[in-house]
Amino acid sequence: MAELDIFGYRHGSTLVHRMDVRCKLISLLLLTSAIVAAEAVMMGLLTPAAILLWVGLGLPLRVLSREMRVFGLFLLLVFVIRVLVTPGASLLEWGNVSISREGLQEGGFVVWRLMMILVLGLVFVTTTRPSDLKAAVQWLLRPIPFLPGRKAATMVGLIVRFIPVLHQQVRETRSAMTARGGIRKGFSIRRIRYLVLPTMRRVMLAADQLSLAMLARGYQEERTDPNLRATLPDGLALAAVGAVLVLALIV
Amino acid sequence: MVDAMIRLENVCFTYGDGGVGLQDISFEVPEGELVVVAGANGSGKTTLLKHLNGLLLPQSGRVEIGGICTGDDLLGIRRRVGMVFQHADAQIVGETVAEDVAFGPENLLLPRPEVDRRVAEALAAVELTHKEHQRPHLLSGGEKRRLTIADILAMRPDVVVFDEPFSSLDLFGVQQVLRQILAIRDAGRTLVVTTHDIDKIIAHTDRLVLLHEGRLVGTGPPADWLPVVEQYGVRQPEGFRLGRPLRSWLN
Numbered sequence: 107m108a109e110l111d112i113f114g115y116r117h118g119s120t121l122v123h124r125m126d127v128r129c130k131l132i133s134l135l136l137l138t139s140a141i142v143a144a145e146a147v148m149m150g151l152l153t154p155a156a157i158l159l160w161v162g163l164g165l166p167l168r169v170l171s172r173e174m175r176v177f178g179l180f181l182l183l184v185f186v187i188r189v190l191v192t193p194g195a196s197l198l199e200w201g202n203v204s205i206s207r208e209g210l211q212e213g214g215f216v217v218w219r220l221m222m223i224l225v226l227g228l229v230f231v232t233t234t235r236p237s238d239l240k241a242a243v244q245w246l247l248r249p250i251p252f253l254p255g256r257k258a259a260t261m262v263g264l265i266v267r268f269i270p271v272l273h274q275q276v277r278e279t280r281s282a283m284t285a286r287g288g289i290r291k292g293f294s295i296r297r298i299r300y301l302v303l304p305t306m307r308r309v310m311l312a313a314d315q316l317s318l319a320m321l322a323r324g325y326q327e328e329r330t331d332p333n334l335r336a337t338l339p340d341g342l343a344l345a346a347v348g349a350v351l352v353l354a355l356i357v
Numbered sequence: 358m359v360d361a362m363i364r365l366e367n368v369c370f371t372y373g374d375g376g377v378g379l380q381d382i383s384f385e386v387p388e389g390e391l392v393v394v395a396g397a398n399g400s401g402k403t404t405l406l407k408h409l410n411g412l413l414l415p416q417s418g419r420v421e422i423g424g425i426c427t428g429d430d431l432l433g434i435r436r437r438v439g440m441v442f443q444h445a446d447a448q449i450v451g452e453t454v455a456e457d458v459a460f461g462p463e464n465l466l467l468p469r470p471e472v473d474r475r476v477a478e479a480l481a482a483v484e485l486t487h488k489e490h491q492r493p494h495l496l497s498g499g500e501k502r503r504l505t506i507a508d509i510l511a512m513r514p515d516v517v518v519f520d521e522p523f524s525s526l527d528l529f530g531v532q533q534v535l536r537q538i539l540a541i542r543d544a545g546r547t548l549v550v551t552t553h554d555i556d557k558i559i560a561h562t563d564r565l566v567l568l569h570e571g572r573l574v575g576t577g578p579p580a581d582w583l584p585v586v587e588q589y590g591v592r593q594p595e596g597f598r599l600g601r602p603l604r605s606w607l608n
Contacts, residue, residue: 115452320450322448323509
């Protein structure tokens with residue numbers, strides 16, 4: 107079951123765990139902006155800081171590498187595209203395709219930035235209770251007229267809830283296929299059809315049962331509000347993050 | 358003073374595909390009784406339970422809980438009747454154990470401190486306090502079942518209905534769930550339990566409701582109906598079977 111534990115909240119009592127979710131969300135946005143604006147020198151400072159933050163939260167580095175592997179294909183794709191579309195002095199040519207030093211630098215830098223943003227995103231997800239996440243969504247959407255913030259927050263919660271269900275259904279369907287001598291490896295339309303259709307059917311059924319269970323427990327849009335309270339340490343943390351952004355813009 | 362906590366009068370229900378759910382079901386359950394609804398697969402047990410919680414409404418006839426017709430106040434009925442579903446995974450809404458238990462009280466619009474108090478009490482009652490920050494899909498089958506009981510306890514309903522509470526549980530799981538069921542009964546609540554395996558609970562049952570193909574075969578003290586239950590696809594309790602030769606010899 108351990109593989110189902112990615113993208114999930116891990117209980118802890120560090121400052122980041124205890125931080126008000128709204129401040130945490132704003133900090134995430136500010137730090138993401140800082141990373142987007144940062145040049146190599148600043149990135150060189152931010153990277154060890156991010157790794158220290160990860161370790162300081164009591165999260166093992168192997169978990170970080172495991173969770174990064176999930177995005178491996180996406181990062182590779184971004185790298186290849188940046189290498190191919192960035193003009194510069196050609197290092198290697200193959201027909202119309204040319205690879206330049208600038209392309210390699212640009213591709214590497216973009217992937218570096220993305221990895222940093224992913225690390226911050228993972229820090230946010232692993233230190234934030236899903237109920238707080240829902241509360242943050244609700245708080246963010248409150249000023250927007252005609253947008254049902256409570257409903258959107260519940261939907262976010264249910265999406266998070268359904269990730270492990272989806273994993274489990276895929277695994278069970280795959281095991282059932284293999285047990286009956288089904289197609290074990292490789293890419294084929296038949297394999298996808300046998301995997302996707304039953305999985306989707308089971309997920310739909312699970313969603314139907316879940317909605318019944320929610321109704322049975324008296325679900326309504328009007329519910330007890332989450333408990334949000336920002337304190338002085340939250341304000342100080344936010345100020346520190348703001349300083350990092352200013353520094354990134356200057357350096 | 359309401360003499361019957363649950364009252365069904367000539368309840369009929371047919372599913373959209375033409376499948377018969379319930380046909381002309383009438384019976385009463387006094388407050389504080391533990392009732393077992395027994396019958397073979399497809400006899401209408403789950404359909405009956407869904408009528409008690411207001412998830413289904415009768416197409417003809419009446420279902421009353423504490424004197425209130427289920428169709429008149431759906432939300433009120435769902436607050437008074439807690440339903441524990443057969444598949445625990447289908448009932449779990451929260452991303453952590455504590456969040457899942459809080460879902461019901463939050464629907465009751467209780468103040469946050471009261472929600473937290475009820476969550477703590479319910480988790481203590483099912484001995485899951487130490488798992489409050491754990492993700493529910495990582496619990497064992499027995500723990501998940503106890504979590505679904507805590508979900509309902511936190512809402513403090515007058516009536517608790519269990520759909521096949523012992524299915525897919527090992528001996529320890531059955532013992533723990535049975536202990537919870539008896540504790541709920543001892544607290545003065547009315548309980549309705551469906552099962553096709555009555556052996557596990559019959560010793561504690563006040564009343565047996567026997568269903569067959571959507572019809573009520575009979576209702577009354579278990580001793581009156583145990584001799585005939587096997588005709589309707591329900592296995593007789595082992596003790597009753599073993600005592601049969603002795604009874605016939607005595608007769």
